[in-house]
Amino acid sequence: MLKNSLFLSACSIMTLTVTLLSCSETGDSNSNPGPILPETLYVNTIGTLPHDTSAFTQGFEIHDGILWESTGLFGYSTLRKLDPSNGSILETYPLPDTLFAEGITIVNDKIYQLTWLSGLVLEWDIQNPVLHVSNTIETEGWGICSVSSSTVVTSNGSSTLSFRDITSFDTLRTINVNIDGSPVNHLNELEYAGGYIYANRYYSDYIYRIDPATGNVTALIDTSSLLSGSNRINAGVLNGIAWDPERKAFLLTGKNWPTIFIVTF
Ligand SMILES: [Ca+2]
Numbered sequence: 587m588l589k590n591s592l593f594l595s596a597c598s599i600m601t602l603t604v605t606l607l608s609c610s611e612t613g614d615s616n617s618n619p620g621p622i623l624p625e626t627l628y629v630n631t632i633g634t635l636p637h638d639t640s641a642f643t644q645g646f647e648i649h650d651g652i653l654w655e656s657t658g659l660f661g662y663s664t665l666r667k668l669d670p671s672n673g674s675i676l677e678t679y680p681l682p683d684t685l686f687a688e689g690i691t692i693v694n695d696k697i698y699q700l701t702w703l704s705g706l707v708l709e710w711d712i713q714n715p716v717l718h719v720s721n722t723i724e725t726e727g728w729g730i731c732s733v734s735s736s737t738v739v740t741s742n743g744s745s746t747l748s749f750r751d752i753t754s755f756d757t758l759r760t761i762n763v764n765i766d767g768s769p770v771n772h773l774n775e776l777e778y779a780g781g782y783i784y785a786n787r788y789y790s791d792y793i794y795r796i797d798p799a800t801g802n803v804t805a806l807i808d809t810s811s812l813l814s815g816s817n818r819i820n821a822g823v824l825n826g827i828a829w830d831p832e833r834k835a836f837l838l839t840g841k842n843w844p845t846i847f848i849v850t851f
Contacts, residue, residue: 622766624795624803629812632835633848635673639820641666642841645690645699645730645775646826649712652676653828653837656690656699663687665699665710670830670837673846679715681708689730689775691738693752696720698738700727707755721755731776731783733798739783741776745769747783747801761801763794770794770803777836779829784836786824793827793838807851809838817844 637643645656653670657663663681668674681687685708688700697710698720707727709720725748729741733749737758740748749758763770763785772788782804783796795805809824822841830837830848839846 622802624765624805627795627805627807627851629807629809629838629847629849629851631812631847631849632833635670635837635846635848637673637839637843637846638675639842639844642822643775643826643839643843644688644841646828646837646839647690647692647731647777648828648830648837649692651832654690654692654697655826656687658687658702660684660686665690665697665715667715670832677715679710679717681717688727689740691730691732691776693732693738694735698730698752700730700740702727723750723755729774729776729785731778733778733783739776739778739798741773741785743772743774743788745771745773747773747776747785747796761796761798763796763801763803765803775825775827777827777829779836784827786827789823791824793824805851812838812847812849813840813843813845 641657642659644658647654653668655666655668661683663685665679666675667677669676686702688702690697690699695712697712699708705722706719707721708717725742728743730738732738736752738750738752745763746760748760751758773785774788775786777784783798785794791810793807794803797804821843824840826839828837835848835850837846837848
């Protein structure tokens, strides 16, 4: 058994040596592809909707023609049901004062809502939203999106995104979000659309388009043109990204913003 292992190891070394020699002899130009830099995209606003300026937006997602919003702060946190055609609030579900709501996503007719410091993952039935605790996570809850009927992705303010099993919320794998190897931290609200994860970054006007396999940022989306000077005065950071499959556009808003912007990139 040991002899066989040694023989296999020797074969592996020979194969590796031949491979390395082949590369060096042919001067393979693909061995150093150079920096992988993202493209820069800009928002094209195709419509606007009113947004409640008291909403400290933490999560934003459209499901079956309903726009769901999570709002944060201790004592003010809610889950909200909105009409995506006009932005009106259809229902508001308050959280206990001790919980600070964060991102939301919807999987299999359940709404999963993260909380900032408690580690609690809240679960609401979409047909009859009654709050109960579904799971706990080992880190701060910031943003969440679903990439399949069995897997969600969460952020915690670092450059790491965690892929989690929807039943247990156990971590299946992680990716380190980076631009040409440099980590991109403060990742917050998430959205999954067209095979990419979109994330905004706390205190940045950019949305980052991320390859879910590698963590590489493939595009930077500049949203700095959305809020005019006067509208920025009482507004916080962008923190709501929802893909609208009907409009084939993104709905963007932020903490205490007066407007929901309907945009393409
Ligand atoms: Ca979202």
